[in-house]
Amino acid sequence: MKLGADPEVIVYFDNQFVPLRDARVNILTHALHYGTGVFEGIRAYWDDGEQELFLLRPLEHYQRWKKNCGILRIGVPPAAETLCDITVELIQRNKFRSDLYIRPLAYKSAERIGLVPDDQNALAIIPIPFGEYLPSQQGLHVGVASWCRIEDNAIPARGKICGAYVNSVLAAEDARLNGFDEAIFLNARGHVAEGVTHNIFMVQNGRLITPPGTEDILAGITRDTITELARRELNLEVVERPIGRSELYACDELFFTGTAVGIAPIIRVDHRPVGAAVVGQITSELRRLYGEVSLGHLAAYRKWLLPVYRAANVTA
Numbered sequence: 384m385k386l387g388a389d390p391e392v393i394v395y396f397d398n399q400f401v402p403l404r405d406a407r408v409n410i411l412t413h414a415l416h417y418g419t420g421v422f423e424g425i426r427a428y429w430d431d432g433e434q435e436l437f438l439l440r441p442l443e444h445y446q447r448w449k450k451n452c453g454i455l456r457i458g459v460p461p462a463a464e465t466l467c468d469i470t471v472e473l474i475q476r477n478k479f480r481s482d483l484y485i486r487p488l489a490y491k492s493a494e495r496i497g498l499v500p501d502d503q504n505a506l507a508i509i510p511i512p513f514g515e516y517l518p519s520q521q522g523l524h525v526g527v528a529s530w531c532r533i534e535d536n537a538i539p540a541r542g543k544i545c546g547a548y549v550n551s552v553l554a555a556e557d558a559r560l561n562g563f564d565e566a567i568f569l570n571a572r573g574h575v576a577e578g579v580t581h582n583i584f585m586v587q588n589g590r591l592i593t594p595p596g597t598e599d600i601l602a603g604i605t606r607d608t609i610t611e612l613a614r615r616e617l618n619l620e621v622v623e624r625p626i627g628r629s630e631l632y633a634c635d636e637l638f639f640t641g642t643a644v645g646i647a648p649i650i651r652v653d654h655r656p657v658g659a660a661v662v663g664q665i666t667s668e669l670r671r672l673y674g675e676v677s678l679g680h681l682a683a684y685r686k687w688l689l690p691v692y693r694a695a696n697v698t699a
């Protein structure tokens with residue numbers, strides 16, 4: 384799905400609420416040349432019944448963003464709670480009443496040639512109406528990328544660093560040119576890492592298996608949500624361990640998790656069926672639970688939601 388935004392959408396830029404058309408950067412901006420930005424992705428889901436928009440785990444996203452900005456030594460002065468408040472106000476100003484994707488971005492903003500950065504930073508928060516990211520309902524056909532996942536000692540995948548996404552762009556484009564819906568990365572050690580902007584889970588004999596944070600992945604917030612739901616709601620064992628490539632061809636179920644994609648079932652890998660090449664039972668159940676949690680239908684997980692129109696203070 385390609386997502387442009389209406390130039391009249393109000394964004395947060397340079398400590399102000401301004402229309403997108405006025406949120407401009409100079410052609411010499413450091414981040415544009417050297418990829419020195421850090422971004423986040425946050426979802427908000429509209430619930431028709433409650434006439435409410437729910438931000439999903441915004442506090443965790445902003446906490447992660449601030450930590451990741453630290454990797455590039457980009458200071459984000461507002462507290463995570465304040466960033467949640469700004470996001471609520473931003474959505475209220477736009478009067479959005481549909482599913483959204485919110486893109487926080489912090490970057491090195493000096494306007495000059497020269498690699499070594501200084502302390503000039505800028506930040507923006509951009510809300511975009513956003514439906515389904517990948518048409519994954521029936522299951523995806525994915526291919527193992529010939530591009531290797533970036534290594535922690537090169538550019539840390541956990542950092543959500545703008546420049547690092549060249550790695551994902553190369554793999555995602557090749558996957559489509561090769562007739563696949565999406566790509567799976569192996570890391571430099573040949574282990575399964577993740578998708579281009581999603582984590583991966585394998586189901587084997589009723590257990591969920593996912594690569595640990597040391598396998599050059601971004602340890603996703605959706606990955607954490609699914610781990611908790613699988614353990615608490617489905618009583619399943621969730622194991623973090625390295626996954627070999629050929630395990631992808633022999634597992635029972637496979638799916639991606641991520642803020643943009645939600646839970647996306649994979650039914651074929653490299654032209655080989657996953658299980659019976661239909662969306663598996665555990666994947667379906669987790670998808671259903673995730674949908675319910677996102678709309679506040681499960682009381683135990685309301686703690687993860689910040690309602691936009693009723694929000695007086697941050698309670699996430």
Ligand SMILES: Cc1ncc(COP(=O)(O)O)c(C=O)c1O
Binds near residue numbers: 424540582604642
């Ligand atoms: C490389 C990568 N892996 C995994 C994820 C999934 O993380 P999350 O569930 O926090 O969105 C993302 C998206 O943020 C990502 O960019």
